Amino acid sequence: MQRYLTLNFSHARVVIHLCGFLVFLYSFSMLPPMLVALFSKERSWFAFCLTFFTFFTLGGGAWYATKRTGIQLKTRDGFVIIVLF
Numbered sequence: 001m002q003r004y005l006t007l008n009f010s011h012a013r014v015v016i017h018l019c020g021f022l023v024f025l026y027s028f029s030m031l032p033p034m035l036v037a038l039f040s041k042e043r044s045w046f047a048f049c050l051t052f053f054t055f056f057t058l059g060g061g062a063w064y065a066t067k068r069t070g071i072q073l074k075t076r077d078g079f080v081i082i083v084l085f
Helices: 002-039 045-065 075-084
Strands: none
């Protein structure tokens, strides 16, 4: 029973690692609309900036915290990552 729980936690770490990296990358998609809003002198730039920093921090933190994962990604892990992202 203990071995089964350890394997599932290892797979969860891989899923969190890759989802964190994808959220980290997604945060950069907020920069172009933020710059357009800044150049247009709109007040919506703050919403894009807040979203960028939130996802940058959460995704980067999750990615960095699970950096040392040593198992391979399996097909079922790929399905979980796609559904979560």
